[in-house]
Amino acid sequence: MTERVYFTSDELTLNAQVVSCTAQEDGRFRVTLDRTLFHPQGGGQLADRGSIAGVQVEEVINIEGDVAHIVGRHIPVGAVEIAIDPETRALHARLHSAGHLIACVGQSLGWLPSKGHHWPGECRVVFERQSDSEPLTGEVVEEAVNALIELDAPRHLSNQEGVRSVCFGTLPLHGCGGTHVASTGVVGRIKVLKFKEKKGLLSVHYDVAQ
Ligand SMILES: [Zn+2]
Secondary structure (H helix, E strand, C coil): CCEEHHHCCCCCEEEEEEEEEEECCCCCEEEEECEECCCCEECCECCCCEEECCEEEEEEEEECCEEEEEECCCCCCEEEEEEECHHHHHHHHHHHHHHHHHHHHHHHCCCEEEEEECCCCCEEEEEECCCCCCCCCHHHHHHHHHHHHHHCCEEEEEEECCEEEEEECCCCCEECCCCCCCEHHHHCCEEEEEEEEECCEEEEEEEECC
């Protein structure tokens, strides 16, 4: 099983070993590494971009609980350097971390965060209304999240019995396999773009400042 080094490290380059490189039916190759910095698509977050031994990685996906790196040409088994595209990683981590902060703000007012989608241009957090949910508006969410960003609260990671959890400052811990900023200030300001409740499901659409 590939060691997911991005769980504990923000490094963008790493020496790793290609364990296998298998031809796929579509003419591309599936590379398995002993350890990786590539976050695969999943958990509401897009995959990292970058390269293995200078070969561009086209897709990163979870297959049977392991990380599969899809590339356009064969990479021999053995030592390689992997490199993550810093701009994509930074944007995805900012959008995803903003989602955590929105979830925490809603949760503190009695809304149950049930879904997060943190793709550039289509970010949203969905909450389920509870019997004790307090009134909430887009302005309240935006103001509270931007106050948390202003605090520049540090990220805390924990990895207990294989379950990886993340929180910022003293906010609640959430189980999560994504990539995150090192402190909330890195998110930059957020803007709530759309705020809509339908059949007890509240969707908060947002973006981060450019
Ligand atoms: Zn997360």
